Amino acid sequence: MDNIAGKKSSLSWAVNISVVALVLLWIFPTVGLFVSSFRTADQISATGWWKALFPTEQVVQLRTGDPDDLRVADGDGFIVTGNLFGEEGGSLSAYGVSSRDVGAFAPGETADMGDGESMTVEEDGSYTWRGNGEQISGRGQRVFVTTTTPPEFTTANYERVLFSGDRTDSMAKAFFNTLTVTIPATIIPILIAAFAAYALAWMDFPGRALLIAAIVALLVVPLQLALIPLLKLHNEIGIGKGYLGVWLAHTGFGLPLAIYLLRNYMVGLPRDIIENAKVDGATDFQIFTKIVLPLSFPALASFAIFQFLWTWNDLLVALVFLIDSSGDTTVMTRQIVELLGTRGGNWEILATAAFVSISVPLLVFFAMQRFLVRGLLAGSVK
Amino acid sequence: MHPAFLGLITIILGVGGCIGYFWASNFFLDKVLFPPRGPDAGRNINRANMIRPWLFLAPAVFALGLYLAYPVVETLRLSLTNRVPGGGYEWAGLENYTQMAGDPKFREALFNNILWLIVVPALSTVFGLLAAQLTDRIKWGAVAKSIIFMPMAISFVGAAVIWKLVYDYRAAGEEQIGVLNAIVVSLGGEPTAWLTVPFWNNFFLMAVLIWIQTGFAMVILSAALRGIPEETVEAAIVDGANPFQIFFKIKVPQIMGTIVVVWTTITIVVLKIFDIVFAMTNGQWETQVLANYMYDKLFRANDWGVGSASAMVIMLLVTPILVWNVYNARKEMR
Structure with missing residues (x-):
């Protein structure tokens, strides 16, 4: 352009x-x-x-074998041979014999240590140490070697977080709890909202405009206001803290957006189809289930993704309506906040737990991005 | 009973119940109450059609009323009363509000929230607009958009962990494992525990929300930019406008309405911000915000009066946007 x-x-x-x-x-x-x-x-x-x-370079201090045991006569001096890495093996990129210059020599070069004493270290760590009887005695000679470790990764954190069963670290239980919260809390509002959206879009009745305005208003009411009144209500009618309460709460909080999105979409469906069906004698119930619902699939999918992401990522509603003092019904977000408190410095556990929790929404996000974008556009651009 | 099993039963009961309710109530209306047969057929059809919308709406209206409308009234009532030990409530007038206004933690929360309200929507919108404009002009724009949009899927708690790692602090001289401190140290600075520096730590928390919300702003603004009529841009090019002039003088004014929508939507998110502060600092080091203050009062101090009063403050701050949204929606429907 x-x-x-x-x-x-x-x-x-x-x-x-x-x-x-x-x-x-x-x-x-x-x-x-x-x-x-x-x-x-x-x-x-x-x-x-x-x-x-990237590969990391490390300088480590190693020692040759004990000269008093290992030295063998060589001409008028002695010689000690062996491998610095012992049986483990390894490779080095440089070495030095003094702490002042730890990378002075390339592998294969001979380091002159003065008075005829010398050291040669090969790349694989094998060395030859020459000198006279006085030099080749006492403790083994210090050698500083520079080694390169390739990048190293482990899945042990995931094993620990997912399968260890450790009560503080385990995310397995919280994962299933989150799933248990999320799925009903996504499906139930969709159904209720779809019927209401159809009525608001295609049925004519007094008070319709007022209801739509009310739903637009409720879209922005902070759910913070609902915490105490509803917790009180749940306790009074005997639901208390638990899954039923959290499902109902998520349903209530998700409905305004669901109705709003679905109604906006349904209003845009071609009028002809619906009027033809009415002329052919279809009832509203039939029109809704056989025509409008299937045609509204994109909007249903958009909202489903929103609600799924929102319920999966939620902390506040779960804290208030679900998690009791026993902690058996903890969800992942809550578990991570606990870990931040108890294991603030243990990044391997924290990072893994957090990644387990965000991996599912990320998968959903990349798989269904199209619907998410469409829903966002329908929900905010007017 | 295993919760997963319980969940499955609830799905079946909930879905079955919903479908059953809608089907049965319609069946009852058409076959029993007002059958479209006999001498009153015409009148019955009309009557049925008057009742049917309310059958469709009933569950939604009930849930909305109970879960969103009633709590507003009830919270208002709670904020004007005090709980009497042993049950019951007594009228307290504005006592809770005056008590709250005198609480330095509340003032701190209000001040910080206002700071959040100024900074986060502005920067998210600006970054979003920038990202939208830039990614629309390059071949791999879709991929870039995906990546900038991605944090939208990450929970506030997950984002808190991600950014805590960025802000991680080790004593000077040790190897820094937080990116921010590593950069500061490599530039010759002193490592800092960013989240414990009063006032400035607010901005480090805001960065997390900006990081999340920019994608949202970008997606919506990008759609709006694409909706701009090409003729206006072409005319500007013919008149010799440079790309910056085209952007600021031609494009931005045309999408002003969308910018306002994005701005207000993010403003509402900011007003309700809780998880990030709860997980990263829990209001320590002067980072308190209203929603976290409210949670503290309600569930830690168990003071329902002041807690409800602070919830009403959030509601009060949301109200202008609420009125504006309703006004626009009604204008559009006419």
Whole structure:
């Protein structure tokens, strides 16, 4: 559109670079959590997660074998041979014999240690240490080697968080609890809202405009106001804290958006279809179930995704209406907040738990992004 | 009983109950109460059609009334009363409100919330507009949009963990594992425990919400930008406008209405913000906000009067937007 004058925008490269920067900035924090969830506690506290993606260089101090046991005569001096890494094996990229210059020599080079004493270390750690009787005695010679460790990742955190059964760390139970909250809390409001939306869109009755206005108003009423009155009500009628209460609460809180979205969509359906069906003698109930409901699938899907994301990610409603003092019905968001308190420094557990919790919404998001965008547009642009 | 099993039964009962209710009530209306047969057929059809909308609406109206409308009234009543030990309530007038107004924690929460209200909607909208405009002009724009939009799917709690890792602090001299401190240290600065620095820590919390809401703003503004008539842009190019002029003088004025909608929607999210503060600082180090203050009063201090009063403050702040939305919706329906 900006190129119609026939010249390529000179800003093109600047635009590309800005978008790259923006995208990196936006994805960087999440990637950090993802990478951290595959690292051990030691790795996380030793280096920043961004370094985990590259091989790390470490300098370690090793010792040759004990010269008094191992030395063999060689001409008028002695020689000790062996491998610095022992039986484990390994490889080094540089070595040194003094703490002042730990990477002085490349593998295979011979380090001159003065007075005829010398050391040669190969890449695989095998060494040859030469010298006279006095030099080759006492303790083994210190050698500083620079080793390169390739990036290393583990799934142990996920095993611990998902399958260990540990009461504080385990997310398995919370995962199923979240699922138990989410699915009915997504399905039930859709049904109730669909009927109401049809009535508001295609039936004529006094008070319709007023009802629509009321629903627009209720869209923005903060659910914070509902916490105490409804908890009181739930206690009075005997529901107390539990799944039934949280399902009902999510249904109530989700309804305004559901009715609003569905009504806006249904109003846009072609009038002819519905009037023809009426002429052919179909009742409103039949028109709704056989024509309007199937045609409204995109709007139903949009709302279902909203409600799913919202109930899955919710903390406040679950805290108030579901989780009792026994903690058996805890949901993942609550479990993570607990972990933040008790295991604030244990990033491997925290990161993994958080990632378990956000992976499901992310999957839903990427699979159904189309519907989500459509729903957002229908819900806010008027 | 296993909760998953209970959930399944509830789905079946709930869905079955809903369908059963709608079917049975319609059946009753058409076959028993006002059958479209006999001498009164015409009148019966009319009567049935007068009642039917309310059959369709009844469950929704009941749930909306009970779960959203009634609580507004009840919270107002609770905010004007005090609980008497041993049950019952006594009229307290505005006592709870004056008590709350004198609470420094409440003032802090109100001040911070106003700060949030100024910063978050503004920056989210600006970033969203920027992202929308830039991604619309490049080939891989769809992928970029997806990534910027992605935080919308992440829970506030999940985002809190993600950003706590970014803000992580280790004592000076140790290896920093939080990105922000690592950058500061590599530039020669001193590492800081960002979330414990009063006043500025509010902005570090706001960054989390901006990160989440920018995607929302971008998606909506991008649709609005694409809806701009091309002729207006073409005319501007012919007249020799540069890209910046086209953007600020041609495009932005045309999508002003959408910008306002985005702004108000994010404003409502900000007014209700709870999880981020609850999970990251829990209102310590002067980061309290209204919703978290309310939660503290209701469920930690068990003070329903002041808790309800602070909930009413949130409601009061939402009301202008509520009125504006209703006004617009009605204007549009005419």
